[in-house]
Amino acid sequence: MSTVERHRLIAQAVREAGTLTVAELADLTGASDMTVRRDLDQLAAQGVLERFRGGARTLLLRGDEPPFALRTHEAVDAKRRIAAEVASLITDGETVLLDSGTTCLEVARLLRGRQITVMPLSLQAIGVLGDAPEPTALLVPGGRPRAGEGALTGPLTLASLSALRFDTAVLGCCGLTAGDGMTAYDLDEAAVKKAVVTSARRVIAAADGSKLGRTAHAYVGPSSLVDILVTDATAPADETSALEDNGTTLKIV
Amino acid sequence: MSTVERHRLIAQAVREAGTLTVAELADLTGASDMTVRRDLDQLAAQGVLERFRGGARTLLLRGDEPPFALRTHEAVDAKRRIAAEVASLITDGETVLLDSGTTCLEVARLLRGRQITVMPLSLQAIGVLGDAPEPTALLVPGGRPRAGEGALTGPLTLASLSALRFDTAVLGCCGLTAGDGMTAYDLDEAAVKKAVVTSARRVIAAADGSKLGRTAHAYVGPSSLVDILVTDATAPADETSALEDNGTTLKIV
DNA sequence: CCCTAACGAACACATTGATTGTTCGAAACG
DNA sequence: CGTTTCGAACAATCAATGTGTTCGTTAGGG
Numbered sequence: 271m272s273t274v275e276r277h278r279l280i281a282q283a284v285r286e287a288g289t290l291t292v293a294e295l296a297d298l299t300g301a302s303d304m305t306v307r308r309d310l311d312q313l314a315a316q317g318v319l320e321r322f323r324g325g326a327r328t329l330l331l332r333g334d335e336p337p338f339a340l341r342t343h344e345a346v347d348a349k350r351r352i353a354a355e356v357a358s359l360i361t362d363g364e365t366v367l368l369d370s371g372t373t374c375l376e377v378a379r380l381l382r383g384r385q386i387t388v389m390p391l392s393l394q395a396i397g398v399l400g401d402a403p404e405p406t407a408l409l410v411p412g413g414r415p416r417a418g419e420g421a422l423t424g425p426l427t428l429a430s431l432s433a434l435r436f437d438t439a440v441l442g443c444c445g446l447t448a449g450d451g452m453t454a455y456d457l458d459e460a461a462v463k464k465a466v467v468t469s470a471r472r473v474i475a476a477a478d479g480s481k482l483g484r485t486a487h488a489y490v491g492p493s494s495l496v497d498i499l500v501t502d503a504t505a506p507a508d509e510t511s512a513l514e515d516n517g518t519t520l521k522i523v
Numbered sequence: 524m525s526t527v528e529r530h531r532l533i534a535q536a537v538r539e540a541g542t543l544t545v546a547e548l549a550d551l552t553g554a555s556d557m558t559v560r561r562d563l564d565q566l567a568a569q570g571v572l573e574r575f576r577g578g579a580r581t582l583l584l585r586g587d588e589p590p591f592a593l594r595t596h597e598a599v600d601a602k603r604r605i606a607a608e609v610a611s612l613i614t615d616g617e618t619v620l621l622d623s624g625t626t627c628l629e630v631a632r633l634l635r636g637r638q639i640t641v642m643p644l645s646l647q648a649i650g651v652l653g654d655a656p657e658p659t660a661l662l663v664p665g666g667r668p669r670a671g672e673g674a675l676t677g678p679l680t681l682a683s684l685s686a687l688r689f690d691t692a693v694l695g696c697c698g699l700t701a702g703d704g705m706t707a708y709d710l711d712e713a714a715v716k717k718a719v720v721t722s723a724r725r726v727i728a729a730a731d732g733s734k735l736g737r738t739a740h741a742y743v744g745p746s747s748l749v750d751i752l753v754t755d756a757t758a759p760a761d762e763t764s765a766l767e768d769n770g771t772t773l774k775i776v
Numbered sequence: 777c778c779c780t781a782a783c784g785a786a787c788a789c790a791t792t793g794a795t796t797g798t799t800c801g802a803a804a805c806g
Numbered sequence: 807c808g809t810t811t812c813g814a815a816c817a818a819t820c821a822a823t824g825t826g827t828t829c830g831t832t833a834g835g836g
Contacts, residue, residue: 273823273824273825292782292783301825301826302825302826302827303782304783304784304825304826304827305824305825305826307782307783307784308824308825315656323781323782323783323833323834324781324782324783393649393650393653393663396646396649397646397650397653400646400650400668400673403568407667408667408668409665409666409667409679410646410663410664410665410666410667410668410675410679411663411665411679412662412663412664412665412666412679412682412683413662413663413665414660414661414662414663415653415661415663420653422663425686426662426663426664426665426683426686429665429682429683429686430665430679430682430683433678433679433682526794526795526796545811545812554796554797555796555797555798556811557796557797557798557812557813558795558796558797560811560812560813561795561796576804576805576810576811576812577805577810577811577812
């Protein structure tokens with residue numbers, strides 16, 4: 271078992287049980303207690319759980335978004351396929367806005383070296399595209415990164431968005447339904463997504479099936495603002511057809 | 524010999540000779556020709572030199588600034604000492620502007636975890652501070668990164684700077700003299716440095732001795748806008764005393 | 777106040793990834 | 807058309823990381 275697998279296993283177990291001891295987790299993972307202790311320290315630093323002497327307890331409430339470091343390793347190949355489709359929808363010469371989130375980060379990797387101008391809205395994507403080879407042009411938006419997520423938000427981000435217009439925006443989202451529209455976990459991020467939609471002529475949403483039919487806290491806008499939705503086959507059929515009725519073009523990979 | 528040492532050796536040799544063959548460089552470095560070829564490809568990608576069949580020729584004119592990747596490994600311990608002094612001049616709770624350049628990047632490393640708000644003006648520094656532990660707060664300026672340097676410039680950067688005020692700015696520079704003032708190699712960077720000075724209450728310049736008495740192309744402003752200059756003992760004494768006469772406080776480490 | 781369990785530091789070991797050199801077939805230049 | 811250079815592939819080497827063990831220290835409970 272790799273390190274990240276064990277981290278996910280521990281995070282999930284602690285989240286479900288609420289509280290677990292080091293010994294229980296060592297037993298569960300098959301690793302030594304020292305390794306479990308090191309894992310718990312790392313997960314605590316990521317804000318996933320809280321350490322106490324002898325074990326750990328969860329910090330994530332039900333419905334909370336799992337931290338970025340864990341989401342990165344969930345539904346990996348679905349995200350990769352979705353990202354590949356999104357990248358293929360982008361034409362050379364375009365100016366592209368790239369949202370934060372793990373799926374969009376995967377898109378960023380595929381855009382390296384493409385002949386486009388891209389403005390990524392997360393620190394991670396900036397890192398990926400920061401040393402991209404020619405002819406890719408990078409634009410950095412201002413902003414304050416959300417802890418753990420690296421998603422840029424705030425007045426500087428909104429100002430950067432309002433100063434520019436883009437051919438295509440690639441949007442990630444936490445929830446998307448025909449009824450409740452697009453939603454995000456974080457209010458500031460939702461404000462950024464709203465501005466993104468305003469600044470872009472074409473909006474591509476990249477969301478694996480688990481996001482469809484789900485509703486998060488912060489409202490972004492109606493589903494009709496999504497021109498193209500790229501998702502995978504795990505998306506519920508009733509939801510996708512309802513989204514299609516609202517005017518969104520579907521790409522299921 | 525490490526990889527970066529060999530790269531520097533090759534870059535310097537090609538720069539001085541103008542043109543060298545793979546065989547000559549393999550002989551010089553003691554590495555195999557395959558390794559030299561790989562090195563040349565990497566240096567060509569960095570814009571240091573131009574590949575041709577059988578060897579490479581320099582792209583750097585005399586007086587040009589060597590690329591970032593090479594400067595990082597020059598005067599390493601002087602930069603580190605200067606950076607340590609700069610970091611010690613910054614008080615907890617301050618808001619700090621951090622310029623681009625290799626010396627300021629070293630400062631960024633020392634600011635990780637400090638209780639400050641910091642806005643770095645280069646991609647590299649953003650990368651270093653992007654996952655800084657609490658209680659460091661990061662602000663990202665907008666901008667277009669200069670190829671190879673990662674220095675953020677342009678209207679978005681200027682807008683971000685004009686929207687904020689800072690307690691302290693840490694400025695790197697390419698040249699600083701009492702007579703010609705502060706100068707940079709790049710016009711856009713000079714414009715950013717001007718805005719930096721305007722947005723900061725206190726200006727600390729971090730420049731190793733080689734920068735003093737040197738004048739580059741783009742004018743930033745008179746030396747009197749530097750409140751504190753942190754440099755090392757290789758700085759020419761006549762220059763430092765002239766700067767001191769202009770009102771700059773000296774810290775020689 | 778003491779005892780026990782948990783912790784963290786230090787070391788050894790394994791595994792992984794990066795770097796380098798070699799070989800060989802392909803391509804470029806004269 | 808021959809020679810030289812190049813690039814891909816493979817194997818060897820080295821560094822870095824992750825893991826487990828040991829042992830002295832510390833925190834908390836009785």
